[in-house]
Amino acid sequence: xxxxxxxxxxxxxxxxxxxxxxxxxxxxxxxxxxxxxxxxxxxxxxxxxxxxxxxxxxxxxxxxxxxxxxxxxxxxxxxxxxxxxxxxxx
Numbered sequence: 001x002x003x004x005x006x007x008x009x010x011x012x013x014x015x016x017x018x019x020x021x022x023x024x025x026x027x028x029x030x031x032x033x034x035x036x037x038x039x040x041x042x043x044x045x046x047x048x049x050x051x052x053x054x055x056x057x058x059x060x061x062x063x064x065x066x067x068x069x070x071x072x073x074x075x076x077x078x079x080x081x082x083x084x085x086x087x088x089x090x
């Protein structure tokens with residue numbers, strides 16, 4: 001599904017766990033491959049990338065970490081939001 005990759009020899013990397021409003025607005029981070037794709041889709045008025053469900057993410061984690069013992073580290077990358085209520089800390 002393209003939701004996660006084994007990076008290096010021991011890191012499970014989730015590259016896009018939630019949509020990135022910044023990329024959709026045309027300002028993807030230079031280093032973010034998935035954000036760049038999201039930005040291009042927005043410019044072409046196409047649908048957002050498929051975002052994995054919590055169950056998908058958990059299943060990938062269980063497989064890579066618990067069953068196959070392939071990953072010792074987890075890298076989580078998600079999108080950014082421009083909604084200040086979602087960025088507020090309690």
